[in-house]
Amino acid sequence: MTITPDFVNDITMEQLEADPYPFYERLRKEAPVAFVPALGMHLVSTRELCEQIARDDENWPAVISAAGGRTFGPAALLNTNGEEHRELRDMVEPHLQPSAVDKYIDNLVRPFARERIAAFENDGHVDIVEAYCEPVSVRALGDLLGLDDVSTDKLREWFHKLSVSFTNAAVDENGEFANPEGFRPGDEAKAEIIAHVDPKIDKWITQPDHTAISHWLHDGMPEGQTRSRDVIYPNLYVFLLGAMQEPGHAMATTLAGLFSRPEQLERVIDDPELIPRAAAEGMRWVAPIWSAVVKRAARDVTVGGVDLPEGSIVMLTYGSANQDEHAYDAPSQYDLDRPVKPTMTFGAGKHACAGTYFANAVVRIGLEELFEAIPNLELDTDHEVDFWGWGFRGPKQLFVKWEV
Incomplete structure (x- = not known):
């Protein structure tokens, strides 16, 4: 029998998005597997249980959250096995294999990174x-996908609108979406994406090129098909959200962490070889x-001391797993010198992130270029560092300054 602690019944999506850490700290200690009414599913919060379930595809096949299914x-x-x-x-993997990424990543990232820095490096903030x-x-x-004719601002807009939709996960007492209108931004973005990409697909069908979407259309298909x-669009939406979000917010989060440890920031700027470790x-x-990441129990199972019937849906909370006190010392602190241990950042098992190497490479190059151009970068303490999000999390803004 599942016993839900009283505090779990009172949690709201607004609280999770603003600051999920106190809630998940209690979950890890009191109820590492708990049904959360606001979400209509069980949350798994410890590193051990998240990794165990993530790697067990036989007993825990992947599904997609209700909000994710509505969005993608x-x-x-995310919804296949x-x-x-x-x-x-x-x-999707051929363009993301390390051997492939190493061939194109510098030319893909460095010129644009330098262009962006040149636009503000003389401003001082x-x-x-x-x-x-x-x-x-x-x-x-x-x-990489083949959307070079879409403006950077429009790509950011699509990403943010899809994020709003995917994380619109709150349900009412009947299990229905509490805010159906919350999917409107995602629907608007998808309509624009289809309108823009459909003609490109028409061309790629008869004139394939080197871009990822073109390869998605052709690779592994019988001759003439x-x-x-x-199939293309749901996975394109996944990439336009998750794969766009991860490197950008990882860069910003790494900066915020280094700003909390100025002596470590100085070491990383002096020795760029430390950037991958700083980003990790x-x-x-x-x-x-x-x-x-969401999984479904393939049969009756007991996990974390909780009996779950077949068909139970659980969400693996990797952000909580990475803060598990049993896995990491002082996990709430950023520490470049922390002993290297595996994390759940990119998941585990067959559904681990396909773009792990690509994402890390984008973060590394982005920070290399930034520190090379502005080595005296520091946090602008006139502004607070404001993190937001529960499904996806990163700084909404991060104001920095430097002497010009």
Whole structure:
């Protein structure tokens, strides 16, 4: 029998989005597997249980959250298992393999990163999220996909609208969406995406090129056939949200963490070889994809001392797993010198993030270029560092300054 602590019944989506950490700290201690009425599903909050379930595809096949299904559609990677999932991974992974990424990533990221820095480096202050981190992230992925003709601002707009929709997860006492209007921004973005991409798909069908979407259409298909748009679009939405969000917010989060440890920031600026380690700790400290992976019990199961019947839905909260006191010392602190341990930032098992290497490379290059151009970067303490989000989390704004 599942016993839900009283405090779980009172939690709201607004509280989770503003600051999920106190709630999840209590969950890890008192109810590591707990049904949360506001979400209509169980949350799994400890690192051990998140990793256990993430790796167990036989007993815990992947599904998509209700809000995610409403946003992406049924054919998304997040909602597939077995051979269907393998085929979709085979579709998206060729451009994301380390050997492939290493060939194109510098030319993809560095010129645009330098262009963005040149636009503000003489100003002495900027919101680095808006001016640099998000633009570098969305431009890199947009150009890789074949959306080089979509403006950076429009890519950011699509990403934010899809994020609002995907995280519109609150349900009422009947299990229905509490805010159906919350999906409107995502619907608007998807309509624009289809209107823009449909003519490009028409061209790629007969004139394939090197871009990722073109390869999605053709790779692994019988001669003369291409994949259906019903497959392409749900997975394009996944990429335009998750794969655009992760590098940009990981960059900003790493900066925020380093600003909390000025002596560590100085070391990283002096030695760029430390950037990958700094970024890995930033993404542990505040996981960009905080809560997005959902699994379904394939049979009656007991997990974390809780009996769950077949068909039970659980959400794996990787942001909480990365803050687990049993896995990390002083987990709420950013610490470049923390002993290297595995994290749940990019998930685990067959549904681990396909773009892990790509995302890390974008973050690394973005920070290399920023620190090289503005080595005296510091936090503008006239503004607070304002993190937001429960499904995806990162600084809404991060104001920085430097001497010109």
